[in-house]
Amino acid sequence: DAEITQSPRHKITETGRQVTLACHQTWNHNNMFWYRQDLGHGLRLIHYSYGVHDTNKGEVSDGYSVSRSNTEDLPLTLESAASSQTSVYFCASSEGGQYVQYFGPGTRLTVT
Amino acid sequence: QKEVEQDPGPLSVPEGAIVSLNCTYSNSAFQYFMWYRQYSRKGPELLMYTYSSGNKEDGRFTAQVDKSSKYISLFIRDSQPSDSATYLCAMSETGGGNKLTFGTGTQLKVEL
Numbered sequence: 001d002a003e004i005t006q007s008p009r010h011k012i013t014e015t016g017r018q019v020t021l022a023c024h025q026t027w028n029h030n031n032m033f034w035y036r037q038d039l040g041h042g043l044r045l046i047h048y049s050y051g052v053h054d055t056n057k058g059e060v061s062d063g064y065s066v067s068r069s070n071t072e073d074l075p076l077t078l079e080s081a082a083s084s085q086t087s088v089y090f091c092a093s094s095e096g097g098q099y100v101q102y103f104g105p106g107t108r109l110t111v112t
Numbered sequence: 113q114k115e116v117e118q119d120p121g122p123l124s125v126p127e128g129a130i131v132s133l134n135c136t137y138s139n140s141a142f143q144y145f146m147w148y149r150q151y152s153r154k155g156p157e158l159l160m161y162t163y164s165s166g167n168k169e170d171g172r173f174t175a176q177v178d179k180s181s182k183y184i185s186l187f188i189r190d191s192q193p194s195d196s197a198t199y200l201c202a203m204s205e206t207g208g209g210n211k212l213t214f215g216t217g218t219q220l221k222v223e224l
Binding site for chain 2: 031033040041042043045048050056058090094096097098099100101102103104105106108
């Protein structure tokens with residue numbers, strides 16, 4: 001069955017370190033999205049991509065970057081991790097032109 | 113003021129009760145409306161998807177959209193303990209780049 005996976009599921013890192021969270025989908029969806037979920041804020045969009053080599057900033061993109069070298073993967077990089085980036089991160093994907101998004105299981109990141 | 117407002121709860125109901133979950137929004141351009149269910153420490157999963165105004169029913173779940181009032185609802189009939197989760201509303205506008213705007217979620221607990 002097609003699916004979307006995230007790794008690692010849990011990560012503890014130190015302030016200032018670079019961290020990369022992986023997202024892999026096997027639906028062959030063109031659209032991929034990264035969100036963070038925090039209490040009181042819900043899901044907030046970090047970055048998104050409509051296809052290979054396309055990336056766009058969301059509402060909370062500062063301190064994060066993404067690159068899209070193939071259809072299946074959209075890794076999220078925290079350039080220099082900060083305690084404010086402690087959160088649960090979700091990757092999602094959707095077919096081109098479609099609004100329904102399908103979510104991965106999430107990565108719980110703690111920055112100490 | 114947030115673009116999408118949702119009462120965070122928690123909402124506690126007895127098994128078998130009818131549950132009503134609601135979201136209000138301010139952007140009149142929203143045309144696509146979704147409800148996601150999120151179990152603790154899991155990713156959101158799509159429950160219902162509606163376009164524009166009207167009702168949609170799927171088993172015990174009914175989604176209603178009232179665009180004139182900028183108000184959407186999710187009704188759960190004969191609620192079960194397995195319905196205990198956080199329910200997120202999400203919406204998008206035509207030409208909005210397939211991006212979703214989420215409510216903060218309502219935590220529901222169905223008690224035996």
